[in-house]
Amino acid sequence: MSKKKLSKGQLRRMRANHQKRLQRKNEAPEVELENDSLGPEQTGRVISRFGQHVDIEIDTAEVIRCNIRRTIQSLVTGDNVIVRIAQEQTSTIAGVVEAVEPRTSSLTRPDLYDGVKIIAANIDQILIVTSVVPAFSTQIIDRYLVAAEDTGIKPVIVLNKVDLLDEETRELLTEALDVYQKLGYQVFEVSSQTAEGVERVKQLLDDKTSIFVGQSGVGKSSLINALMPDADLLTGEVSENSGLGQHTTTAAKLLHLEGSGDLIDSPGVREFALWHLPPEKVAWGFVEFRDYLGTCKFRDCKHLDDPGCALQVAFEEGKIDEERFDNFHRIIASLDEQRHARQFRSGSDE
Numbered sequence: 001m002s003k004k005k006l007s008k009g010q011l012r013r014m015r016a017n018h019q020k021r022l023q024r025k026n027e028a029p030e031v032e033l034e035n036d037s038l039g040p041e042q043t044g045r046v047i048s049r050f051g052q053h054v055d056i057e058i059d060t061a062e063v064i065r066c067n068i069r070r071t072i073q074s075l076v077t078g079d080n081v082i083v084r085i086a087q088e089q090t091s092t093i094a095g096v097v098e099a100v101e102p103r104t105s106s107l108t109r110p111d112l113y114d115g116v117k118i119i120a121a122n123i124d125q126i127l128i129v130t131s132v133v134p135a136f137s138t139q140i141i142d143r144y145l146v147a148a149e150d151t152g153i154k155p156v157i158v159l160n161k162v163d164l165l166d167e168e169t170r171e172l173l174t175e176a177l178d179v180y181q182k183l184g185y186q187v188f189e190v191s192s193q194t195a196e197g198v199e200r201v202k203q204l205l206d207d208k209t210s211i212f213v214g215q216s217g218v219g220k221s222s223l224i225n226a227l228m229p230d231a232d233l234l235t236g237e238v239s240e241n242s243g244l245g246q247h248t249t250t251a252a253k254l255l256h257l258e259g260s261g262d263l264i265d266s267p268g269v270r271e272f273a274l275w276h277l278p279p280e281k282v283a284w285g286f287v288e289f290r291d292y293l294g295t296c297k298f299r300d301c302k303h304l305d306d307p308g309c310a311l312q313v314a315f316e317e318g319k320i321d322e323e324r325f326d327n328f329h330r331i332i333a334s335l336d337e338q339r340h341a342r343q344f345r346s347g348s349d350e
């Protein structure tokens with residue numbers, strides 16, 4: 001049986017509907033606030049972004065939902081902004097973001113369409129949380145350090161769950177972490193369970209914007225809860241999935257800590273170091289390698305057993321820790337594996 005032919009009228013209606021849909025897509029879904037209904041400019045900070053809208057905390061600590069001027073190219077959690085607030089509240093949209101201050105730092109992730117996507121801005125420090133459950137791994141710490149070094153944001157290492165350690169294990173871990181202290185990284189040993197060391201972390205967070213990263217299960221949520229004025233807030237916010245739709249669970253959100261510090265959190269923020277790293281950035285991410293980079297005999301030196309490798313010489317002279325050098329090679333090897341897997345996948349798609 002042949003397909004039923006559409007009448008001219010039906011076709012016209014279909015086309016008209018299609019046009020309407022396209023138009024709707026291109027139109028900003030925002031309620032435009034009239035310029036003369038807006039108050040004077042004031043400063044604020046992005047708490048969270050939801051598509052065309054954004055929640056801004058202003059100096060009175062009030063959070064207001066705003067539209068975004070079309071001239072603004074990029075606006076993410078943590079951005080400092082200039083806003084104008086409607087003098088009379090006529091809708092849920094209470095103001096307009098007029099401008100964004102230059103960022104001191106930004107956290108990005110690879111994006112299929114745009115190359116990279118910025119997920120948060122103006123972060124002062126990255127707390128790399130690790131523990132003994134899941135197993136302690138300097139390789140994972142190094143991987144997070146490399147990613148942190150690439151952002152230019154200061155990383156700090158936090159060993160959580162020290163309450164689970166017997167004396168001997170604790171000594172071993174302290175020794176392993178000593179390598180990082182010697183490289184200039186701050187190291188904290190804490191337990192979110194017994195609150196050991198938590199006060200020192202609290203002081204570290206004061207007056208700064210921080211993010212917590214690390215493997216699933218190391219105790220990031222537990223630690224954050226121990227540092228929040230209202231312990232239930234974080235879990236409540238993250239699991240909320242109503243009203244504003246699914247963005248609530250994925251959008252990075254800025255939260256206030258018990259002292260004067262802020263925290264930006266989201267699943268994406270927590271996992272940022274697990275995304276692909278270009279191999280040339282890995283060596284740079286090992287801070288003690290920097291003096292030697294560019295001094296190997298061959299420009300494309302893999303720093304393995306290449307002749308005339310300056311890193312190899314430095315290692316043999318005891319200037320580079322063995323475990324760090326091993327971890328570097330392991331990270332490079334895992335990047336190669338990832339690349340092969342991607343090539344294999346894209347090849348089999350054809």
Ligand SMILES: Nc1nc2c(ncn2[C@@H]2O[C@H](COP(=O)(O)OP(=O)(O)OP(=O)(O)O)[C@@H](O)[C@H]2O)c(=O)[nH]1
Nearest residue numbers: 160161164191192193215216217218219220221222
């Ligand atoms: N013994 C002990 N257990 C802890 C401590 N901190 C967290 N835990 C436990 O570790 C488990 C994981 O903690 P979470 O806070 O959910 O870990 P997370 O890093 O937020 O995990 P994701 O949300 O998956 O990223 C929970 O069962 C916690 O109770 C601690 O200091 N000591």
Ligand SMILES: [Zn+2]
Nearest residue numbers: 296301303309
């Ligand atoms: Zn080399």
